Amino acid sequence: MNLRSKKELVARTLGVGVSRIxxxxxxxxxxxxxxxxxxxxxxxxxxxxxxxxxxxxxxARVKRGKRSGPGSRKGSKGARQGKKEVWVKKVRALRLHxxxxxxxxIISKENYKKLYRWVKxxxxxxxxxxxxxxxxxxxxxx
Numbered sequence: 691m692n693l694r695s696k697k698e699l700v701a702r703t704l705g706v707g708v709s710r711i712x713x714x715x716x717x718x719x720x721x722x723x724x725x726x727x728x729x730x731x732x733x734x735x736x737x738x739x740x741x742x743x744x745x746x747x748x749x750a751r752v753k754r755g756k757r758s759g760p761g762s763r764k765g766s767k768g769a770r771q772g773k774k775e776v777w778v779k780k781v782r783a784l785r786l787h788x789x790x791x792x793x794x795x796i797i798s799k800e801n802y803k804k805l806y807r808w809v810k811x812x813x814x815x816x817x818x819x820x821x822x823x824x825x826x827x828x829x830x831x832x
Contacts (some may be wrong), residue, residue, distance in 0.1 A: 712740040
């Protein structure tokens, strides 16, 4: 029994594509007998006709880093990743490391505040430099 026309009727009734309509084989007889849109709606309530979820575009290849090589890049380095984004990422990493240094007693509260301001001002740009400065402040006893 061919239920193609019923599938199309359901799709038109619900405003979805034909490929998203699934007809249950055990209810095939009832589906073929349904003529009106009301009968179709009642079959949907009874779960004899199911509307599948909309399929999205898979991001798996992008996640794997496909098509991101130098030949596929259109914008400059600054256009693809803004200066502010880079700065925020760097500052977050530095602040996280500062927190670690404070919690493990490597720096005092006063030095933490001083270094925090230096990070914000851009005087300290890397975690390595932050460690060097923290050690230097610790040696000086500040």
